[in-house]
Amino acid sequence: QKEVEQNxxxxxxPEGAIASLNCTYSDRVSQSxxxxxxxxxxxxxxxxxIYSNGDKEDGRFTAQLNKASQYVSLLIRDSQPSDSATYLCxxxxxERGSGxxxxxxxxxxxxxxxxx
Amino acid sequence: GAVVSQxxxxxxxxxxxxxxxxxxxxxFQATTMFWYRQFPKQSLMLMATSNEGSKATxxxxxxxxxxxxxxxxxxxxxxxVTSAHPEDSSxxxxxxxxxxxxxxxxxxxGTRLTVT
Numbered sequence: 001q002k003e004v005e006q007n008x009x010x011x012x013x014p015e016g017a018i019a020s021l022n023c024t025y026s027d028r029v030s031q032s033x034x035x036x037x038x039x040x041x042x043x044x045x046x047x048x049x050i051y052s053n054g055d056k057e058d059g060r061f062t063a064q065l066n067k068a069s070q071y072v073s074l075l076i077r078d079s080q081p082s083d084s085a086t087y088l089c090x091x092x093x094x095e096r097g098s099g100x101x102x103x104x105x106x107x108x109x110x111x112x113x114x115x116x
Numbered sequence: 117g118a119v120v121s122q123x124x125x126x127x128x129x130x131x132x133x134x135x136x137x138x139x140x141x142x143x144f145q146a147t148t149m150f151w152y153r154q155f156p157k158q159s160l161m162l163m164a165t166s167n168e169g170s171k172a173t174x175x176x177x178x179x180x181x182x183x184x185x186x187x188x189x190x191x192x193x194x195x196x197v198t199s200a201h202p203e204d205s206s207x208x209x210x211x212x213x214x215x216x217x218x219x220x221x222x223x224x225x226g227t228r229l230t231v232t
Contacts, residue, residue, distance in 0.1 A: 036223075049220050088159065092219040103165060
């Protein structure tokens with residue numbers, strides 16, 4: 001089992017709809033959770049971070065975390081064609097024997113296509 | 117805030133030569149920087165973790181004598197690809213962790229290396 005899993009997609013939604021991106025992570029003492037957006041040929045850009053259970057909203061983006069279910073999601077409201085990109089889920093995990101090195105474990109990413 | 121630069125953005129070199137890539141945090145101090153490699157249509161692969169003033173920690177399978185990392189100050193880390201070969205052609209991306217923040221990493225724009 002991969003440590004961080006995402007559906008690779010593509011996830012296709014019409015413009016104006018809500019896009020829902022999901023991520024699950026393996027059973028470790030996970031500390032922090034991040035969503036990055038990566039446009040083709042570019043480097044990742046941090047869009048959301050979440051540390052405690054529940055919802056966190058920032059503009060059109062809402063991150064949801066459920067540590068009991070080992071699940072983190074990203075909702076994008078009023079999706080725009082400019083949101084079309086690959087979304088990477090990243091988890092900071094404490095490793096046995098090494099403590100917290102600050103390393104992030106990335107999922108393989110979900111490609112989102114927003115159609116006009 | 118949280119801007120990371122990389123130089124050069126693109127480099128073409130001949131097989132057998134060495135290439136140095138610089139990563140700078142422009143508006144914050146980064147105790148830890150990370151170096152990633154990304155092949156087309158694949159996710160990020162962490163190569164090494166670089167801490168200021170100490171030796172880098174390499175991920176399993178990454179040759180430390182081939183990928184030399186130096187983190188001389190709180191704002192600068194360098195990656196040198198020694199004796200480059202065509203299979204080293206890839207997108208190299210650094211990230212930096214702001215010492216004032218939890219575990220968020222901010223990515224540089226990346227360096228596209230082509231070895232001919």
